[in-house]
Amino acid sequence: MKHFLLRTRQALFSPIQKIQLILQPKMLKGEHALLDLVDVLKEKHLNRYMVVTTAGFIKRGTLQPFFERLDQSNIAYSIFHDVKPDPEISDVENLKEYYINEGCQGLIAIGGGSVIDCSKAALACVQSSHLDVKTVLETGRVSKILPFFIAVPTTAGTGSEVTAGAVITDPIRKRKYALSHLFLIPKYAVLDASLLTTLPPKMTAYTGMDALTHAVEAYINHFNNRKTNEYALEAIQSIFQYLIPSFEDGSNITYRLELLEASYKAGVAITNNYIGYVHAIAHGIGGMYHLQHGMINAIILPIVLEEYGDTITKKLAHIADIVGIAGHTDQQKAEYFIKKLKEINQVLGIPTSIPEIQDSDIHYLATGAEKEGNPTYPTPVTWDVERFEKVIRKIQQGYSV
Numbered sequence: 001m002k003h004f005l006l007r008t009r010q011a012l013f014s015p016i017q018k019i020q021l022i023l024q025p026k027m028l029k030g031e032h033a034l035l036d037l038v039d040v041l042k043e044k045h046l047n048r049y050m051v052v053t054t055a056g057f058i059k060r061g062t063l064q065p066f067f068e069r070l071d072q073s074n075i076a077y078s079i080f081h082d083v084k085p086d087p088e089i090s091d092v093e094n095l096k097e098y099y100i101n102e103g104c105q106g107l108i109a110i111g112g113g114s115v116i117d118c119s120k121a122a123l124a125c126v127q128s129s130h131l132d133v134k135t136v137l138e139t140g141r142v143s144k145i146l147p148f149f150i151a152v153p154t155t156a157g158t159g160s161e162v163t164a165g166a167v168i169t170d171p172i173r174k175r176k177y178a179l180s181h182l183f184l185i186p187k188y189a190v191l192d193a194s195l196l197t198t199l200p201p202k203m204t205a206y207t208g209m210d211a212l213t214h215a216v217e218a219y220i221n222h223f224n225n226r227k228t229n230e231y232a233l234e235a236i237q238s239i240f241q242y243l244i245p246s247f248e249d250g251s252n253i254t255y256r257l258e259l260l261e262a263s264y265k266a267g268v269a270i271t272n273n274y275i276g277y278v279h280a281i282a283h284g285i286g287g288m289y290h291l292q293h294g295m296i297n298a299i300i301l302p303i304v305l306e307e308y309g310d311t312i313t314k315k316l317a318h319i320a321d322i323v324g325i326a327g328h329t330d331q332q333k334a335e336y337f338i339k340k341l342k343e344i345n346q347v348l349g350i351p352t353s354i355p356e357i358q359d360s361d362i363h364y365l366a367t368g369a370e371k372e373g374n375p376t377y378p379t380p381v382t383w384d385v386e387r388f389e390k391v392i393r394k395i396q397q398g399y400s401v
């Protein structure tokens with residue numbers, strides 16, 4: 001009965017998901033797409049933009065050509081470069097205040113998922129400035145369309161440049177808020193491969209595996225349609241082809257651009273068909289132990305796929321076909337695909353377990369994952385808290401390659 005009610009509620013969300021497919025951001029892509037963005041900004045005639053980025057990008061002068069182009073075009077801007085990895089409520093509050101005080105009318109977020117998510121949440125709070133930040137995050141109330149918002153990813157993985165979601169950490173409750181609203185989808189996604197050439201191999205690996213997790217979760221979830229399947233499968237294929245080469249040679253612009261596009265496509269796929277239990281579990285673990293989101297997903301993905309069991313055999317077999325993994329039966333192909341994920345993790349230097357998980361935290365983590373996943377995520381099977389506990393114990397102990 002509970003399962004039936006969950007599925008009914010998920011089915012009611014389905015039309016909203018289809019609308020999201022239409023709302024994806026306009027894409028600018030290329031080796032120096034960020035400079036091309038200035039032409040778009042010129043057309044908008046806004047008073048002032050807020051450029052949100054990391055201290056590292058400012059220090060290294062990476063964005064200097066962009067700032068010079070803005071100056072030449074008489075486009076006013078302020079810079080905020082104080083976003084922590086895994087942004088917290090205080091980061092959102094600071095950015096919101098600064099945006100309002102500087103009189104900005106638009107925002108350009110240049111960074112990884114942390115910068116883009118913090119920007120989304122801050123703009124949502126700007127539009128609901130009568131509420132405090134915590135209330136907006138807790139209730140997910142995004143009451144108005146965001147001001148003109150552009151996302152420029154500097155990692156190829158989170159997909160935040162296209163998704164309707166933002167994840168913010170509450171350091172006191174040691175939990176993450178997953179804000180989700182159609183209004184959070186950026187107007188433009190700028191895929192500039194030159195911004196990724198200095199991304200360290202470790203981050204290339206983690207963020208790439210995050211994108212792969214998005215694509216796989218979106219593909220195996222219910223309510224997928226032809227378009228989301230296409231996007232998810234194309235993303236998986238590209239990641240299989242380019243992630244390890246990009247990990248080994250980060251300066252290659254072609255690999256970087258392919259992965260940026262794959263991440264974008266995986267982002268479209270999850271915006272339309274959601275993430276699944278890998279993410280539901282990963283958000284809690286990330287909030288609790290401050291481990292990198294993509295690394296956690298990479299470890300959890302094969303474990304959760306094994307736990308989903310026969311319900312996804314056919315779909316995994318199809319993915320195996322797409323990425324060129326041979327097998328005599330669907331069962332065998334599905335098994336080999338999961339095995340391949342473990343092998344990729346090994347090449348990328350990703351651990352096989354999360355020993356940081358404490359026994360005393362397992363129930364809390366399981367409760368959080370169940371609450372996040374049910375009924376929102378249209379997962380292939382529905383788990384209760386007990387089942388989540390069992391899976392989290394497996395993640396703590398790890399898998400063998």
Ligand SMILES: [Fe+2]
Pocket residue numbers: 158210211214279293297
């Ligand atoms: Fe993710």
